[in-house]
Amino acid sequence: MNTTEAYNSIKKILLALPEAERHTILGRLSTTMKTHNSSAELLEKCRQSKVADDRMVCPKCGSVTVVRNGRKGGRQRYLCKNCRKSFGDTHGTLFFHSRLSADTWDKLISLVVLNRSVREIARDLHIHKNTALFNIHRICTMLEQYANIDGEFTSIVEADEWYYPLSFSGMRDKEFFIYRLGRMPRHNRTRSEKIQYLEDAGVDTSILDSIDQDSDLPSASKQARFLNNLVSEEKHKRGISNDLIAVLTCVDRNKSNITLPSCLGRITTKHITDGLGDSFADDAVLVTDSHSAYRGYAKNNGIHLEQIPSGQHSKGPFNLARVNSYHSRLSDINHHHKVVASKYCAGYFALYQWQDRHRTETTKVKKEHILDMACSKIKLFQRKHYGRRLLPFDTKGIVTTPV
Structure with a gap:
């Protein structure tokens, strides 16, 4: 079937449909073609970031002895004859190992530039909030390098x-709060819920029942003072x-x-x-x-x-x-x-x-700036290293391990 025959066949099918369904199909076709064009442009930008003197450069060893190595998922793959490693157009860019489409990335960056919250981004893009949060962190990590x-x-x-x-949002380690920070997490809890939290962390709270908080405790009751401080420590310190x-x-x-x-x-x-x-x-x-x-x-x-x-x-x-x-x-x-x-x-x-x-x-200009950076070679954290990491400032000995 040639192009003319295909066009006439599609036209005949569309004209046979009710007007409302016809407009729905045409709208979906338009969106699909736009997404396809956006993906092609994005992949071309990523590919150009690996080209020097009209030759493809291996992002791992820097060699120019690179040849095409088939396609995977519709995307071109390359093979370096020097280090024998294969790579794709998005290797080393913000979009490496990302399942989001180019159109979704375009909208995501626009919403980040507009300072939308994680839940708003997830709702507008129809993605899970954890996916939105993870990719926002990838954008932030990229900007940190610049x-x-x-x-x-x-x-x-x-x-x-x-x-x-x-x-310490997201931290669920009870022992970290009790023994490292010396306080309870700052959430609204009743006294009984706080005591239950301490017991779950392995703290013996039986002494709390015999403590009169209005009386002076003997110096030997250090554990009692410690437990009372943990239970009462909720508000942020002043100054x-x-x-x-x-x-x-x-x-x-x-x-x-x-x-x-x-x-x-x-x-x-x-x-x-x-x-x-x-x-x-x-x-x-x-x-x-x-x-x-x-x-x-x-x-x-x-x-x-x-x-x-x-x-x-x-x-x-x-x-x-x-x-x-x-x-x-x-x-x-x-x-x-x-x-x-x-x-x-x-x-x-x-x-x-x-x-x-x-x-x-x-917003459009700022989005283009971020897209240009995203298509160039950057260093990003791997998903397996996403959760636990060291705090990026001097904690003065309070926290010395990844959280």
């Missing part, structure tokens, strides 16, 4: 800390404490910024040095509040420092208006994502930082 690579600061730089709640992550932020007048999770509680000179290193040019000026940690960092690195005295808003031409405005925008973006588990916070801070740098661009 963060803080603008070079050094060359103008007036304002620096300050932004505090973010410590979260700067180990319940907060100090996020080091820097903003200059060229719209460059840095957003780095540094440590729990109050920041020190060591944390600032580890985060900023030698990011300042010789003629740069660092503007901070009166925190002594910045004085130590500036002195050790020969940086001109201007500190705003406590209780004042400015010092001559210097102030912290830009970094305070940046903190306000970070809070607005974070409001949409709520509080994420702290083991993933570095990726989300990279997402916040990237969004702020491109805040004047349209």
Whole structure:
């Protein structure tokens, strides 16, 4: 059957259908063709990222002795004659081992740029919320590799800390909370439910029944005090404490910024040095509040420092208006994502930082930027390493193992 005969046959079938069914079929055909075109464009972008001098390059050994090696699932495969490894167009990109279609990825990135929540993304894309969350984390991990690579600061730089709640969302290990953190998970529970939680964690709670909380306990009753503290420890501590992550932020007048999770509680000179290193040019000026940690960092690195005295808003031409405005925008973006588990916070801070740098661009332009990065070679975590990981900041000895 040639093209003309096929067209006439399809036309005859469509005209024989009721008008409503005809429009439904045409709409589905249009969507299918659009998805097919999107997939073809995406695969071509991924393929071009592996081409140098019009020759395919092996992403594993860098050899150009690459030949075609059949097709799998409709996609072209390649074989490297040097290392004898095979690979596909999406190898080493954001879409490697992904079952989502190109059209779904396109919509997912648009929704991430618009700061939609995980549940909203899952609902709009008709996917499971765990699938949505996993791929959002992949996007954040990718952006983390592109963060803080603008070079050094060359103008007036304002620096300050932004505090973010410590979260162990998703952690179900009772012994971790009781014996490592020394507190209960912060969920609404009755006293009997808290006692049951302790018993499930292997704690002997029989002494609680004989404790009068209004009386002074003898010094020998350390276990009783410990149990009472576990039961009563629910609210976040006031002020700067180990319940907060100090996020080091820097903003200059060229719209460059840095957003780095540094440590729990109050920041020190060591944390600032580890985060900023030698990011300042010789003629740069660092503007901070009166925190002594910045004085130590500036002195050790020969940086001109201007500190705003406590209780004042400015010092001559210097102030912290830009970094305070940046903190306000970070809070607005974070409001949409709520509080994420702290083991993933570095990726989300990279997402916040990237969004702020491109805040004047349209959603379409920002989506294209992310797609271009996604089609290039990046390093992503494997699914088997998705759950447990080290916290990406100094926990000051509180948590030393993957969570």
